[in-house]
Structure formats: C-alpha cells, structure tokens
Amino acid sequence: MKALCATDLSAASEATIENETCLECLGRIGVEEIHLVTVIPSNVHVGMPGMDFEKRREEALSRYRQVIEDAGFDVETHVVRGTPHRRITGIAETIGASMTIVGSRGKSPLENRVIGSTARNLARTTVTPLLVNRVEREADDPDVVRQHLFQRMLYATDFSENADRAFEAFSYLRHATDEATLVHVDTPKDPGLPEDQEPADRLRELAGRLEDWGIETRTDVRTGDPADEILAAETEYDPTTILVGSRGHSRLRRLLLGSVSEDIVARADGNVLLVPPERTA
Template sequence: MRAIYATDLSAASEAAIASETCLECLGRIGVETIHLVTVIPSNVHAGMPGMNFSKRREQALGRYQNVMADAGFETDTNVVRGMPHRRINGIAEAEKADMTIIGSRGQSPLENRVIGSTARNLARTTVVPLLVNRVERETADPDVLREHLFQQILYATDFSANAERAFDAFSYLRHATQEATLVHVESPKDSGATDGDPSDRLDALASTLATWDIDTTVEVRQGDPGEEILAVEERVTPTMILVGSRGRSRMRRLLLGSVSEDIVARASGNVYLVPPSRTA
C-alpha cells in the first residue's frame, strides 16, 4: 500500500509522524511506501517576516524521512505550492495512493487553523481514504491522543453503498484491529429508508468480523446521526471512527457529507474517512 503523509511542519504533524506506535500500525495494515507532502499556501511568501521556509522544510522533511526510513518504509518528499487540499488530492491521484494521512489538533480555536482547515477541506474532497490522526491540543509539545490507530474501531453505517465501501476497509484494517463497535443511527426522516431490520443487518456485519477474530458489538440509536455517533465515541473511546463520506442518494449528498465532515472536525480521536470509488 502507498500512503500520502501530508504535513504542514507543525508540532501536530511532527507528533503524528514521530509516533513509533502509529507507524507500526500503518505497517501492520500493509503500508510500505509513504510520500511526505508539504504544501506552502499560495498566499504565504518566503519574504514575509519570520518566514524561513527553505531551511525549515529541509530540516523537518529530512528528519521525518529518517524516522520513516528507520521504521522500514520507502519514502520520498514533495514540496509544492498552492491550495493545500487540492495539491494533496492531486498528488494522491498521481501516485495512485491508497490513503492520505494528516495530523490534526481537531477542535482548535485560533491556533493551528491552517492544518484544521486543510483537514476539513480534505474531508469534503478527498479522493482516497483519509486518516485524520488526532493529537493533543493546547500544548506546545503535543503527543498523539490514541497511538493504536486501528485497534478499536467504531464503524458508523447508514447501509449506503459508500458505507459498505467503508466496511470493506476492514479487509486490511483487521490486521491491526481487536475490537469493533458497529452503529446505525435512525432519525425520524429516515423511517423505512433502509431495507430490513437494522439490528439484523448489523449482526450480519458482525458475523463477518467474527471470522477475523474481531470482538464486535452492535448498536442501533435514534436521533441526529452526527451527535449520536459522537456520543458513542465518548462512551466507548475507540481508537478510530470508520465512516463513509457520502450517504444514500445524490439528493442528500450535502447533508450526509456534512455528517462525516462534522465527525472529522469534532471527534475526540482518530477518524478514517472512506470516499466513494474514484470510478463511481
């Protein structure tokens, strides 16, 4: 597998890259090659006061590349200028990457707003599965919040085609997964929108995971999907939320897309967001 590792050279990015446990988890699911990508926003110029981009890039990327090489990954570096999420997506397509990885402090106020906006924009537009690796907030020397990226997964589904595609990610995530919680949220507007009993459908998915020795529980909840998924995360504290980025129909694309975007922005821990197929 090939991964794009997007970094803005911040403390948040460095914490995610420097975590030996996180890198070990990536290796366990089959990642062999990592392309380190730094995007300088178009509105930022080297001549601005206090901006020594050249020296900072060389030092940081060299340090990151050494860490990943020591962990056994093949690596290269890409330094580009432009709109961060667009350039990251472009490189992901050009390299035929299997996932994009970005470190983020999550619900930050004014600080780190560039990486925060990039994570949100990638959540809307990513062309490959997006791993948002959450790090601590409000500290100058942050650490990752949950090192074992895929050990305990909360999978949220509306039984759409894209949700099924997200579930298919277990085919490789399972090599690092021990437990899973499967959740479906029904809202009043969704009454009768799915075929079959949701509990039965979740049980069928749980049976698949059982063949891979993953301990699984299922839960059907009522209410707002985003709020209910985050409530389950708070209760079970998974290491990862796994969710598709689009829902049941084109008519509801923006609404259901906003649920996954909301989860990326507000989740306490890591999020693995799976978009529709590139050929869809």
C-alpha cells in the same frame, strides 16, 4: 500500500509522523511506502527577504524521513507550492495512495471540537480514505490522542452504498483491529433496508464477517440525531478511530461532505477515518 502523510511542519504534524506506535499500526495494515508532503501556500512569496522556504522545508522533511525509514518504510518527500488541500489531493491521486493522513488538533479553548482548514478541505475533496489523526491541543510538545490507530474501531453505517464502501476498509484494517463496534442510528432519512430485514439483523451480519477475522464485535442500534448518537457511542465505547463513509459528488465533480460526516470529523474526540465514494469516470 502507499500512504500520503501531509505535514505543515507544525508540532501537531510532528506528533503524527514521529509516533512509533502510529507507524507500527500503518505497517500492520500493509503500508510499505510513505510519501511526506508539505505545501508552501501560494501567498508565501519566494523572494521574501531572508526566507528560503523550500530549503527549510526540505531540511525538516529529511529529519522526518530518517525517522520513518528507521521504522522500515520506503519514503518519498515532496515540497510543492499551491493551495494545500488541492496539491495534497492531486499528489495522492498521482501516486495511487491508499490513504491520506493529516494531523489535527483536538479540543479548542472554547471547548468545541475543531479541525484546521486544510483538514476540513481535505475531508471535502479527498479521493482516498482520509485519516484525521487527532493530536493534543493544549500542549507545547503535543502527542497523538490515541496511540493505536486502528485497535478499537467504531463503524457508523446508514446502510448506504457509501457506508458499505467504508466497511470494506476492514479488509486491511483487520490486521491491526482487535475489537469493533458497529453503530446504526434509525432516522426517517435512512436509505432503507429491505422490508424483511431489521437494522439489528443487518448489523449482526456485518459483525459475523468481522468475527470470522478474529475481531471481537458488538452492535448498537440507536435512535436520534445521527451525529450526536455516533459521538455519544464514541464516548461510551472509547474507540481509537471512527470509520465512516462520506456522500456523493456535486456537478463540479467535487466531493461534498455530508453533514453527519462533517460533524463527526469536526467534533470527535479521537481519530476519524473518512472513506469517500468511488470515483466515477
């Protein structure tokens, strides 16, 4: 597997890249090659006095590269210019990445959960599963919020095709997952199950698949606002990562992030793994 790790060379990005436990988790799910990507925004001009942005970023990436190579990965680096989320998405597609990783600060001074514009735009346009790796906000030397990326998973499903696609990520996550919580929130807008099947029964079927892989699994059917209930489940069960699918394409073939997924990506305390729909020809 190949993973693309997007960095703006900030302290938050450094925390994501240099955490040994996070790197070990990526190795356990089958990542062998990591592409480090940093984008110089289009509005930063090459000719600005005293600024050699490409050279400075290449030097910074070389330090990160050494850390990741020492952890046993093959590494490629990319310093490119353009709109960050578009270039990152384009490179991920070109190299055939199985996952894109971006660091994001956690709680804001106003006690709201926030993610940066690049992380939000990646969530809306990604063509690969996107791991938003939460990093401490109020720290001069921040660390990741959850050391183990995939040890305790919370999978949220509405039983849609996109949610089923997200569940299939367990085919590789299982190598780093010890326990999982499967959550469904009953709402009138559910895609629906066959009339003879209850949500609790369907969750138990999914749980059985994970338990066959040796993953300790619980199920939880809730009622209420989906995003609020999923985030309440995060508070109750303390997962390392929430796994969720996103919804559909617009006429412009751009991924539109569903409101529930967007709320979870923006407001979760810990990491979020967002799986987009399969691309159509």
